[in-house]
Amino acid sequence: MNAVAAFLEPAHGDFSETASAWVREHLPAVPAAHGDESARLEARVLCGRMGAAGLFAPIAAGDLRSLCLLREAIAGVSPLADAVVALQALAATPVLIAGTDRQKQEWVSALVSGRAVGAFVMTEPQAGSDVAAMQTTATRDGDGWVINGEKHLISNAGIADLHVVFAVTSPGKGSRGITAFLVPAGTPGLNFDAPQVMAAPHPLGRIVLNGCRLPADAVLGDVDGGFKLGMMTLDRIRPSVGAAACGMAATALADALSHARTRRQFGQALGELQLVRARIGEMATDLDAARLLVYRAAWEKDRGADRITVPAAMAKSFATEAAQRIVDAAVQITGGLGVLVGTRVEYLYRAVRALRIYEGATDVQRLVIGAALLAEPPAPAPSPSQT
Numbered sequence: 001m002n003a004v005a006a007f008l009e010p011a012h013g014d015f016s017e018t019a020s021a022w023v024r025e026h027l028p029a030v031p032a033a034h035g036d037e038s039a040r041l042e043a044r045v046l047c048g049r050m051g052a053a054g055l056f057a058p059i060a061a062g063d064l065r066s067l068c069l070l071r072e073a074i075a076g077v078s079p080l081a082d083a084v085v086a087l088q089a090l091a092a093t094p095v096l097i098a099g100t101d102r103q104k105q106e107w108v109s110a111l112v113s114g115r116a117v118g119a120f121v122m123t124e125p126q127a128g129s130d131v132a133a134m135q136t137t138a139t140r141d142g143d144g145w146v147i148n149g150e151k152h153l154i155s156n157a158g159i160a161d162l163h164v165v166f167a168v169t170s171p172g173k174g175s176r177g178i179t180a181f182l183v184p185a186g187t188p189g190l191n192f193d194a195p196q197v198m199a200a201p202h203p204l205g206r207i208v209l210n211g212c213r214l215p216a217d218a219v220l221g222d223v224d225g226g227f228k229l230g231m232m233t234l235d236r237i238r239p240s241v242g243a244a245a246c247g248m249a250a251t252a253l254a255d256a257l258s259h260a261r262t263r264r265q266f267g268q269a270l271g272e273l274q275l276v277r278a279r280i281g282e283m284a285t286d287l288d289a290a291r292l293l294v295y296r297a298a299w300e301k302d303r304g305a306d307r308i309t310v311p312a313a314m315a316k317s318f319a320t321e322a323a324q325r326i327v328d329a330a331v332q333i334t335g336g337l338g339v340l341v342g343t344r345v346e347y348l349y350r351a352v353r354a355l356r357i358y359e360g361a362t363d364v365q366r367l368v369i370g371a372a373l374l375a376e377p378p379a380p381a382p383s384p385s386q387t
């Protein structure tokens with residue numbers, strides 16, 4: 001039974017099958033344990049392969065449900081490959097929203113074909129959840145701009161061809177004083193400083209901008225409109241983070257089921273033990289609920305909603321928290337084997353954690369939902385017949 005069929009069109013089934021077939025053919029069932037440098041190299045290779053296979057097409061088409069299906073299919077097998085998809089979407093989407101024709105021509109097809117690797121360069125050591133506190137500045141220099149500052153926790157740092165960089169252009173104006181810039185790799189003054197090694201393979205690192213000179217046409221969208229552009233981009237991509245979480249959770253559930261059917265203790269299969277059964281029931285219910293929220297949010301966007309802030313926040317926060325619970329339960333059901341390096345649930349256990357933090361931590365998403373509800377006019381009191 002497909003819990004989310006009501007939110008999908010027939011074409012989504014075809015795309016989902018294409019994505020799943022590519023995953024079966026190209027991604028290893030159990031990824032090798034490897035360090036930062038190989039993750040960096042592998043991400044570049046995967047980007048080219050996925051782009052050549054047409055898997056990034058939903059990004060250019062603005063088809064969020066297909067992007068969710070893609071991330072769900074890929075993340076359960078290779079969280080690293082999923083990060084590659086995420087970053088192509090994060091780099092291309094602001095160009096699609098606000099780019100000039102020339103900027104779109106130069107970058108969208110390069111990103112979507114996998115010829116160019118993208119990076120979304122927002123977070124700073126002193127400005128994480130509080131994006132408006134960023135300190136990187138872009139000051140006018142004749143017709144152009146000069147950027148100075150430090151960014152950290154940047155995916156694809158050191159391998160990206162295009163960096164969408166956010167910087168303060170009107171100091172003191174907070175979120176209304178930030179602008180987005182398109183900065184190609186090789187621009188003097190843009191430097192990959194150092195890798196930041198994550199628990200699971202993910203090309204992450206620090207970028208320093210030191211007197212980085214840009215022409216006037218490097219501005220993406222409106223001067224001082226970068227915060228809004230960044231938030232619009234994250235809104236659109238956020239449900240797909242939930243989809244990636246669902247992909248990881250689905251794999252963990254499948255592995256837990258397989259283990260519970262075959263592993264025997266106390267003279268019976270683990271799956272015969274009532275507490276294990278109940279745990280599996282909870283995992284499956286969590287997964288279906290997460291998928292429903294993810295595809296509801298994506299459907300809202302695909303049917304034309306300009307902003308999907310609340311459904312996206314619900315989808316991302318619930319799905320990533322649920323996936324963490326599901327993967328943890330799968331490790332528990334797998335027992336000691338579940339914490340051995342080389343076991344799929346062990347890899348997922350390390351990979352799933354970051355999803356609750358990046359692109360808006362769970363706590364912040366919950367605040368967004370609560371604030372939106374409190375800003376609505378109070379609902380009328382129920383009439384006596386409704387009580």
Ligand SMILES: Cc1cc2nc3c(=O)[nH]c(=O)nc-3n(C[C@H](O)[C@H](O)[C@H](O)COP(=O)(O)OP(=O)(O)OC[C@H]3O[C@@H](n4cnc5c(N)ncnc54)[C@H](O)[C@@H]3O)c2cc1C
Binds near residue numbers: 128156202204357
């Ligand atoms: C794997 C990974 C990839 C990333 N890739 C990128 C990237 O490509 N580009 C980029 O720009 N950034 C990226 N980031 C950075 C990411 O967006 C930030 O880590 C995230 O926004 C949180 O910022 P922070 O880490 O500074 O945590 P902080 O902002 O310091 O927050 C720490 C914790 O405090 C709590 N918290 C914060 N604010 C509130 C609040 N208002 N109310 C209640 N609780 C709160 C939350 O629990 C939060 O997790 C990545 C991070 C990771 C882990």
